[in-house]
Amino acid sequence: MEGNRLMNPIEQLARRQLVVVTGKGGVGKTVVSATIGRALAAAGRRTLIVEVDPRENLHQMMGTPPSGGDILEAEPRLWVQNLKPRQVLDQVVRDQLRLELLARRVLDSLIYQQFATGAPGLKELAILGHAYRLLHGLGGPGAPEIQTVILDAPATGHGVALLSAPALVTDVITNGPFSRMAGDLATLIADSERCGIVVVTQAEEMPVEEALELRTALRDRVRREPELLVVNGLYPPAPPEPPPSTGAENELVSLWRRRRKLNDRELARLKESWTGPRIELPQLPLDRGLPLLSTLGRCFAESARR
Amino acid sequence: MKGECMDLISGRNPLIIVVGSGGVGKTTLAASLGVLSAREGRDTLVMTFDPSMRLKQTLGVGEEARLREVPVALDAPGELHASLLDAKLTFDRLIERYAPDEESRRRVLENRFYQHLSGTLGGILEYMAVERLFEVAGDGRYGQVVLDTPPTRQALDFLEAPKRIIGFLDSGALRVALKPWFDEEGRLKAASRWGVLGRRAERFLDEVVGMDLLRDMAEFFQAFGPLFEGFRQRALEVEELLRSKQTLFVLVTGPGEERIPDTLFFARHLEEAGYNLGPIVVNRVHPRFLVGGETPSSQDPLHPNGWELLTWAGERDRRGLVELAKLLSREQPLVDLPLMPDEPTDLPSLEALGRQLDSRLCEWERYVSRTS
Numbered sequence: 074m075e076g077n078r079l080m081n082p083i084e085q086l087a088r089r090q091l092v093v094v095t096g097k098g099g100v101g102k103t104v105v106s107a108t109i110g111r112a113l114a115a116a117g118r119r120t121l122i123v124e125v126d127p128r129e130n131l132h133q134m135m136g137t138p139p140s141g142g143d144i145l146e147a148e149p150r151l152w153v154q155n156l157k158p159r160q161v162l163d164q165v166v167r168d169q170l171r172l173e174l175l176a177r178r179v180l181d182s183l184i185y186q187q188f189a190t191g192a193p194g195l196k197e198l199a200i201l202g203h204a205y206r207l208l209h210g211l212g213g214p215g216a217p218e219i220q221t222v223i224l225d226a227p228a229t230g231h232g233v234a235l236l237s238a239p240a241l242v243t244d245v246i247t248n249g250p251f252s253r254m255a256g257d258l259a260t261l262i263a264d265s266e267r268c269g270i271v272v273v274t275q276a277e278e279m280p281v282e283e284a285l286e287l288r289t290a291l292r293d294r295v296r297r298e299p300e301l302l303v304v305n306g307l308y309p310p311a312p313p314e315p316p317p318s319t320g321a322e323n324e325l326v327s328l329w330r331r332r333r334k335l336n337d338r339e340l341a342r343l344k345e346s347w348t349g350p351r352i353e354l355p356q357l358p359l360d361r362g363l364p365l366l367s368t369l370g371r372c373f374a375e376s377a378r379r
Numbered sequence: 380m381k382g383e384c385m386d387l388i389s390g391r392n393p394l395i396i397v398v399g400s401g402g403v404g405k406t407t408l409a410a411s412l413g414v415l416s417a418r419e420g421r422d423t424l425v426m427t428f429d430p431s432m433r434l435k436q437t438l439g440v441g442e443e444a445r446l447r448e449v450p451v452a453l454d455a456p457g458e459l460h461a462s463l464l465d466a467k468l469t470f471d472r473l474i475e476r477y478a479p480d481e482e483s484r485r486r487v488l489e490n491r492f493y494q495h496l497s498g499t500l501g502g503i504l505e506y507m508a509v510e511r512l513f514e515v516a517g518d519g520r521y522g523q524v525v526l527d528t529p530p531t532r533q534a535l536d537f538l539e540a541p542k543r544i545i546g547f548l549d550s551g552a553l554r555v556a557l558k559p560w561f562d563e564e565g566r567l568k569a570a571s572r573w574g575v576l577g578r579r580a581e582r583f584l585d586e587v588v589g590m591d592l593l594r595d596m597a598e599f600f601q602a603f604g605p606l607f608e609g610f611r612q613r614a615l616e617v618e619e620l621l622r623s624k625q626t627l628f629v630l631v632t633g634p635g636e637e638r639i640p641d642t643l644f645f646a647r648h649l650e651e652a653g654y655n656l657g658p659i660v661v662n663r664v665h666p667r668f669l670v671g672g673e674t675p676s677s678q679d680p681l682h683p684n685g686w687e688l689l690t691w692a693g694e695r696d697r698r699g700l701v702e703l704a705k706l707l708s709r710e711q712p713l714v715d716l717p718l719m720p721d722e723p724t725d726l727p728s729l730e731a732l733g734r735q736l737d738s739r740l741c742e743w744e745r746y747v748s749r750t751s
Binding site: 097098099100128130245277278279280282308309311312324325326327328329330331332333335355356357358360361368371372375 | 400401402403431432433491595633636637640641666668670677680681682683684685686687688689690691692695718720721722
């Protein structure tokens, strides 16, 4: 049971410094990030989940108050943070310039503002760079010591935009600290010993399509494979016997069967071309919140044992 | 019966824009409205961003739909066409059109900053989608255009793109950006004016972002300069089209209470910004099953069975709908469409979906007039 081949996905991810959770919007990236984060923390790893979404869904789900960007401890060894890329970028400027007067002048200048919103890959770099600083103990005074950062990637665009940003930035910006940081990050992302990429999908046509495209794009642009595929929100396996003949039940079972059949078809398509480790998670009759996360954590562990 | 109902595909709204968060079925609904419109005898264009493979097959659109409108093999009184929106391609075409000469065209297209413009420069890429829309709306070939919007959560960026472009062009940022920033030796000019601070700023810029990028950006804006006036005029016209009373917005959302804040935000924003918001469609709602008698229990929280899951989901989605209805004004049309056993991807099922939406709207109107 020692070999890499048989290692549980959670044990695998617990060896990574950075875990990027990516996938199409609406497939449950945040729920999966939280589930993985709780599992890593339970396994003894000091973990921070970073969410890049102004709505702070993660905080709601974990029962932590809205943070306004602060790092909050949600559970033992587990922290959460909502990140605003622009604030991170502005902070870099302040750190570099030191003089507040000068920093203000740069931050208020139109060219900086156009630059901050327009420069290719810069926002993505700010997100990754933030994770990098925390991992290297550069999070500033009061920042907890973090062993793994889980990045719940923004839903907009492909996650590949985030993952390929460092390489892009080193191409566009040729010198200076951004360039150096981008270089370090590109190396980190390419290193599958240090960085894990988790692709979340649902067994439906569009999400599966996007997951497969994402993998191709990762191969092309980041030259690596994702570490884990999580198929979320599966309908329960349909009953083997023909449905009972009462009207309402009939409709229910028929919907159940057909939705599961669609799940099975898309699962088969995934299995055909995706040979790496895969976790399958059911749809559960629970509202968002800690009870859901706990049950999902058990489902995750069960699926990981298979 | 039809006459007294709000009729989405009546021809009163030559442009219908389908908006909403990602993954709620916008594209499918846009396609179904298109099929319906062609059935009603209007020449129709459906413009989409990112349809599923099956939907692409159904509509018969391949890569060539990025360049032109492609006819859909639908036997209907009106012709149905489909196109795919490709922001970068549209941008390239726009530059070809507005560049006053070959030299300016080449300078923009070959600029390194432009080539890497993968994110959004103040929403320029979203704007390109609207731009393409304007191209087809202007030529009068279609009695009905249905526009699907980008698969982003912040789909509102898309609507604000023309305004932001105009704002950017008017703000003086452009004049700043168009100024020759660098002198003959490639040194930042402003740096000398700012004295000590300026030299420090220059060192900072060089150290932090690298002068190369700034030079590329400055060059981009300068190369882009001659194109701006045509660009600005166009943005104003696009803005007018989006705000026209004849343009109708259909807001699509998913079921469940967790979607409500998003939906409300969207709806309020559209109305406050003065867009003509039509129906809100809650898509893929789990039906409510009134299952009589005992249903088998799985006795296992990790493996709920379909009876447990689907009755729960039906109640959850119902709660969400009721809650949403409470928070919206009575005059706001709100309809739900059930989760189908199979996703509608062929032409007959798309048409059926469109008809269902139409009849749900009718029911809503009758309900409102009965209870008021």
